[in-house]
Amino acid sequence: MGDDFRRNLPLFPMGTVTQLTELTPRQIRYYEQQGLIHPARTQGRQRLFSFNDVDLLLRIKSLMEKGVNIAGVKEVLREQKQTSQPMRPLGPIKPDLSKAEVYKLMKRQLQELSSRPNQSHLIRGELSRFFH
DNA sequence: ATTCTAACA
DNA sequence: TGTTAGGA
Structure with a gap:
């Protein structure tokens, strides 16, 4: 599927993502520090x-809202990474795309997000307590 | 105008 | 996590 190529295109700046x-921004940067993104x-x-x-x-937001640390x-x-199929990284990064392009891609993404129900997880709270 | 890092009266 | 200082 040469489509995850678009899924990995560096498109939006911090402001867009916060919206x-x-x-x-604080949370997003923190999650990056934690190696989540x-x-x-x-x-x-x-x-x-x-x-x-x-x-x-x-x-991540969804999980945190359910009390997962x-x-x-x-x-x-x-x-989830073990379950899904591996995909190769992205090489060079492109600066930006026209608004028309971005909106076109966003429409697609929104359709996928709503048509793919995220599995909810029961894990919550201090998980470290149950690790062994 | 936006975003970035570092740091905490 | 919020917030702010000081740069780019």
Whole structure:
């Protein structure tokens, strides 16, 4: 599927992502520090997020809202990574696309997000307590 | 105008 | 996590 190519295109700056996810820049940067997401950077060190990054952030947000802490989120993400098929990384990063392009892609993404019900997880709270 | 990092009265 | 300082 030469489609995950688009899913990984570095398209949106921080401002757009905060609106798409309703997460604060602080939270988003923190999740990156925790290794939950790996947004690309422009030459000016500014983050450029892909659809996959946004998707991931929404899943993280969902989990956190259910009481899952960072450790728990990492666990869930680790499990989901084993389940899904691996995809090769993205090479060079492109700066930006026209608004028309972005909106076209966004429409597609929104359709996918709503048609793919995210599995909910029972894991919540201090997961570290149950690790062994 | 936006975003970035570092740090905490 | 919020917020702010000081740069780019």
